[in-house]
Amino acid sequence: MEDNLLNVDQLSVFFRTRTEPVRAVNGVSFSVAPGETVALVGESGCGKSVTALALTRLVAKPGYVAGGNIRFAGRDVLAMDPAQLRQMRGAEIAYIFQEPATSLNPVFRVGWQIAEALKLHRAGIAVRAEVISLLNRVGLPDPERRLNAYPHELSGGMQQRVMIAMALACRPRMLVADEPTTALDVTIQAQILDLLVRLQEELGMAILLITHNLGLVAGVARRVNVMYAGRIVERGPVEQILGQSAHPYTRGLMAAVPRLSGGKTRMIGIPGAVPNPARLPTGCPFHPRCPKAQALCRQEDPIETIITEDHRVRCHFWK
Amino acid sequence: MSLLEINNLHVRFSAGHGHEVRAVNGVSLAVEQGESVGLVGESGCGKSTLGNAVLRLVPVQAGTVRFEDQDVLTLAHRDLFHYRRRSQMIFQDPYGSLNPRIAIGAAIEECLAVHRLGNRAERKRRVRDLLQTVGLDPDYAARYPHEFSGGQRQRVGIARALALDPVFVVADEPVSALDVSVQAQILNLMKDLQQARGLAYLFIAHDLAVVRYMCDRVLVMYAGAIVEAAGVDALFACPSHPYTQALLSAVPDVEKGLRARAAGVRREIVQGEVPTASSLVAGCPFHPRCPYAMDLCRAQLPDERAVGPGHTSRCHFAGKLPPT
Numbered sequence: 196m197e198d199n200l201l202n203v204d205q206l207s208v209f210f211r212t213r214t215e216p217v218r219a220v221n222g223v224s225f226s227v228a229p230g231e232t233v234a235l236v237g238e239s240g241c242g243k244s245v246t247a248l249a250l251t252r253l254v255a256k257p258g259y260v261a262g263g264n265i266r267f268a269g270r271d272v273l274a275m276d277p278a279q280l281r282q283m284r285g286a287e288i289a290y291i292f293q294e295p296a297t298s299l300n301p302v303f304r305v306g307w308q309i310a311e312a313l314k315l316h317r318a319g320i321a322v323r324a325e326v327i328s329l330l331n332r333v334g335l336p337d338p339e340r341r342l343n344a345y346p347h348e349l350s351g352g353m354q355q356r357v358m359i360a361m362a363l364a365c366r367p368r369m370l371v372a373d374e375p376t377t378a379l380d381v382t383i384q385a386q387i388l389d390l391l392v393r394l395q396e397e398l399g400m401a402i403l404l405i406t407h408n409l410g411l412v413a414g415v416a417r418r419v420n421v422m423y424a425g426r427i428v429e430r431g432p433v434e435q436i437l438g439q440s441a442h443p444y445t446r447g448l449m450a451a452v453p454r455l456s457g458g459k460t461r462m463i464g465i466p467g468a469v470p471n472p473a474r475l476p477t478g479c480p481f482h483p484r485c486p487k488a489q490a491l492c493r494q495e496d497p498i499e500t501i502i503t504e505d506h507r508v509r510c511h512f513w514k
Numbered sequence: 515m516s517l518l519e520i521n522n523l524h525v526r527f528s529a530g531h532g533h534e535v536r537a538v539n540g541v542s543l544a545v546e547q548g549e550s551v552g553l554v555g556e557s558g559c560g561k562s563t564l565g566n567a568v569l570r571l572v573p574v575q576a577g578t579v580r581f582e583d584q585d586v587l588t589l590a591h592r593d594l595f596h597y598r599r600r601s602q603m604i605f606q607d608p609y610g611s612l613n614p615r616i617a618i619g620a621a622i623e624e625c626l627a628v629h630r631l632g633n634r635a636e637r638k639r640r641v642r643d644l645l646q647t648v649g650l651d652p653d654y655a656a657r658y659p660h661e662f663s664g665g666q667r668q669r670v671g672i673a674r675a676l677a678l679d680p681v682f683v684v685a686d687e688p689v690s691a692l693d694v695s696v697q698a699q700i701l702n703l704m705k706d707l708q709q710a711r712g713l714a715y716l717f718i719a720h721d722l723a724v725v726r727y728m729c730d731r732v733l734v735m736y737a738g739a740i741v742e743a744a745g746v747d748a749l750f751a752c753p754s755h756p757y758t759q760a761l762l763s764a765v766p767d768v769e770k771g772l773r774a775r776a777a778g779v780r781r782e783i784v785q786g787e788v789p790t791a792s793s794l795v796a797g798c799p800f801h802p803r804c805p806y807a808m809d810l811c812r813a814q815l816p817d818e819r820a821v822g823p824g825h826t827s828r829c830h831f832a833g834k835l836p837p838t
Contacts, residue, residue: 238693350787380556381720382803385764385783407694413771433775437768451698453723455750455767461705462727464698468663484695 199266200369200401201227201250206263208242208249211256217473219245221425222263224499227369232395232402234412234433236448237422238469243405246422247371250403251284268368286316289362293374295354299346305357306330306342312364329360334390352383356390363394369401376411388415409452413437418505421445424470424480431506441502441513443485479511487512515583516544517682517714518568523577525560525567537563539738540577545682550708550715552729552746554722554761556788560738561718565684568716569601570594581682599629602680606687608667612659618670619645619655625677644673649703665696672703676711686718701728722765726750731824734758737789737799744825754827756804756835760784798830806835 206223209216220242227233235243265272330338333356376384419436421429429442447465467484482492497511525538537560553561566572579586605611626637642652648669689697732749734742742755786803801811816830
């Protein structure tokens, strides 16, 4: 297990409310090996972004880690003191988010914002030269001039390149990419994705890709974790999850995604809507939408079943 | 005669300091009765402006729009009022297009009241029927938008668009704000309604796979102009404009991804940025990003040329490019 860069075990993140806590992440386990790309897939409100933030203890109040374990590079993240956390954030685990425009500070030049991370974590280097080399690396045209630009002077794709440059500034061992291309146009999406894959090969970093887009997952991830209502309902190698999915939710998602190669045969959506995490159904959280649901599913939350060594599913009736 | 005929339409916005944004730059298209026409393109290509212009929601500088053989752009007063009953819109963001302080039943009823259809009791009954038609419980009429999920809200948006029994609906990215599992429900609902009521759609979207599922014909827009038009199967089987080819290759797709992974190949990616409407270049607007661009492309705007039955492309080299 310690070969893994990241090991998350039974992680729960709750949000305090006046009444019952909201169980946003509910006993989630997954791992990321060094240099590997792992996807966390799910729809809005399934807990994928909260899981990502919890990895560096960035979940803000009233959220709190209610249980479980996070080990990164052999260290216990939940036991770290503030100084250790600061050292890890940005330097070892870096993030890029969906909306580059809201992640960049509008009143500082982008070069300055990239330099900030360098000054914090890599004292003593030639900052300006390094910023230019980073911007070159992420394919921002004309970096000497662009480092003086303010975020609003750049297009969405260029802003995301700046975010990636910031994330890479400290050569992290893992990049958490939370819907990194969702806000971008398709042709720009493809460029950014291609850039991430190339940088990963060059730098040997791991990527935790958080997305709702199964097409994206098929192209870049090696292993996939499918989340629903705060739980990982199925996990395994990408070929098995997308090719031989066992959980009715994964299957439903696959059937609901329109395909480029698809014709006019009627798509089958999943009935109902994603549940509100504050009002989760009893038993298996997917049972109200599940075509296979039986009495047992309403009463008992299924535990994870091992299909093959690395393909696991949480369903009473996956067979 | 087509239901809707647009000829050489131009929409320009002032950008201040004497600058001008050419959002729609000489677009011609036709939509037949009961037909579903897809309009695809990336942000800023002018697809939403075109949809708005057809419904007279933005002023048009030049060109003609004919609907049921009437000149839409010169309609006034009662005729324009009547046009608004025949043509409606479904918006992208069901959160933004419903007033949070008005119960959804009242929001739908308002359309009927404005057009003086029926008395109060009849309108109430009609609202209940409409809610049922779009798959919502009629008793939800008294509820407010925040009580609904995104998918349900989009159903309300559809009910409101259908309230006046239109024959033509502009649907501007109707499912792109929705979760994947809900998207299919809404698309199927729109298909069923189209069949039951003989609706024609101008379906504006950036998701090519959704367009493939929904539409009979597809128009690809780039920098304010339609660069390729074809039947849906022809467009996906043999895209002839380099931009269409680039779009298709850029879409992340499950089968394509798995196949590429198995074969260990990396896809071709179009470089460069999506142009802003104010930064148009001379010649073909796509030439700065086009892998096949020649001197001719930098100098001269290509005309529309036929590359197959009902299939046109605005590329100097259409039909002569290597197949994808």
